[in-house]
Amino acid sequence: MGQPNTHHKQLQRKLKNRHLQLIAIGGAIGTGLFMGSGKTISLAGPSVIFTYLLIGFFLFFIMRAMGELLLSDLKYKSFTDFSHHILGPGAGFFVGWTYWFCWVVIGMADIIAITEYVRFWWADVPLWLPGLLCIGMMAAMNLLTVRLFGEMEFWFALIKIVAIVGLILVGGYLVFTSFVNPNTGLPASLSYLWAREGGIFPNGISGFFSAFQIAFFAFVGIELVGTAAAETQDPYKNLPAAINRIPIRVIIFYVLALGVIMTVTPWDAVDPKKSPFVNMFTLIGIPIAASLINLVVLSSALSSANGGMFSTGRMLFGLSHSKAAPRLFGLLNINGVPAPALLFSCAFLLLGIVLLYQDGDIMNMFTIVTTISSIGFIFVWIMILLSYIKYRKIHPELHEKSVYKMPGGVPMCYACLAFLVFSLYLFTRDKDTLKGMLYTPVWFGILGVSYYFLYRKKS
Template structure:
């Protein structure tokens, strides 16, 4: 690794992430702003059935990640799923997938900054909305100019804070349930609160279906493991562990936490425009704990945005290497950081500031941005699944030899694609998610025009439409 870094310090990234970094990045990616902030609105829309929503989404996301894991390990020269798309589906797919993923993370980071603004105003409503948004954008820019090892350490501790906070909330909630704690409003903490206020499906099938809209946003970031694998020291050992733990994380952090929240506070008394994590502890009389949780969810949003910027800049780096973006974006400094890609991406974060003043409040802005992001991430995840289908048909010998095969490989990809069509339908069905969903085709039209322009220029210059993926053994291969 050191030889590579010395020989090509300005156009290669460094493998500075260790096993503990990748494992915690995987956990941090699965615990995002959608859980901490968006779950309040989801509960108000779906009631207790939100538990089943998260279980269903988690089930299908697990298969997406297993597909991604097998693909990445089939050739360690793959840096991102953009590389996989261009290799399996063609140069156009690499262009579309990579630019779309970059854009989706720009949007997700804006959503996180909007959420951070909401958290800061919880401490002091008189703080102007633009101030925390501006400060956050500047801090994120500085963090992403650090070497990948620093990023790994930052996310490692951010993730630990999230884990301790959620496990602490679950523990406190269990104590309140066991002791039959009674809130000042007279509500007694009990597991029966989950189903005794209208049943598990109080909003009927319609409420259950609507829960999938923002529920999908909560899971955006699990694919960060795939991006980070390119800068991980031993992906063959660490990647399977990180992916296989996804189901357990979902059961504990999503299903477990929300079940406890609705046991302590009946779901119909949870305010949709506030974090239920904070509200639960505040209702229980733990003012200081609620204050601490508020700090945690604030750092969680910062962590999510930090991870998103990292992933987006690495995707931009790959686009530049393929000649699908300006060459300057593939230049790295002597610490392996693609600085120009970082600065270009961070410029868009400041769009969160006018967005805060354009709508009907922070939650409305968050809903719009997260819905747009959910629409775009369906395309990204769908490209992984379609690439996997092509991979199995084109390289059956690689699939047979894989030590990390996707379960139900012949059937699961098609079920996942069918589920994504269902999610698209739910986004089109909801009044507040329909506008951003219908706006997404404009973005893909822009991508189509940009691809045609880029393609013609490359052909005129006699250059390949994309950089080739090496087929020789990777230095990290065990053989």
């Protein structure tokens, strides 16, 4: 077992602060903001702002708990490592493989989405081509060096930032000039956030909670900053900086963007089936608005697939070193990249191309599997909190020495746990997401059997 341990020390810290900052931003801005915000607005009305604020608030504290744990011992390369060390090998096994599975599922969904976005411009493109090119290009760049992954995420995230800032500036100008919306015949006004029929909660508390399912998925990947921390320069400085800015990002990228949309077009006039971003840029006379937003959501899907490729490879690498995955996945290539683990994950992404050729309601199936994925992420976040609670109990000296303590400590962890459990309950309120919840025990059953036969008998 000596060889993998030697390689384990060679993970290279080549990600700079700007890479980690943009990876953090990219993780906090999902494609759901661009394409799914119309649906969340129609469900919750102006209260959708509080939906994103509430989820962002609790996820910030979960990321703070993760940050303190990662910096308590730089031998921890990800949350799988500290789950394994603090909660036991079973916890590390379940967390690592669940996180890998979640990103593989999202990656397959991204491949299908990328194909659809490319077909917007090139309707006759063979179904297999965009996804295959995407997987090939990102795999090649990820295999070369971690810094190339950082550069790709930097530019993908930058495109999303420019689009959102552009939307906020355009919307602000339209409100300031009392622009009359030709679709509604109404002038832009801040009062639409509270003065329309029904007020801030037009569909009641039920509508407010209905938006949670879509909004949660928009935040999936926010913990990617922790996976990347093992390969960043000066983690004591860069990781806290990336996590501490999450609240500002939530306010700018979600609250301001959604608020601006609803001041220019009243919430009850927003089309749930169309991107509000396209509508906003169309209003000021940009004829290629649809193409611009298609470019943005394409870059968002590429960013998600790229982040998934990075994180799944690192998860398998960490699992290998805790003896929870084949030893092969613990090897690095000459560039310090876990190549076998990366290529194994890429092979599963190819299934996304196969699904494009299947008959039947694929999108219905993907609603189910992405629900399973979202529940998997919630499970990972719960395990981060449980790890922190036990860490405070068994390592009080490390907490005392910590330069990055979690605000609120253990009581705040319990508040976050209560919020996540309540969020799981919300998944039972919709037929499609309930189906996903009912399938989830199958995955954990497979993991339980695998852990017993492949891991427990070795120890």
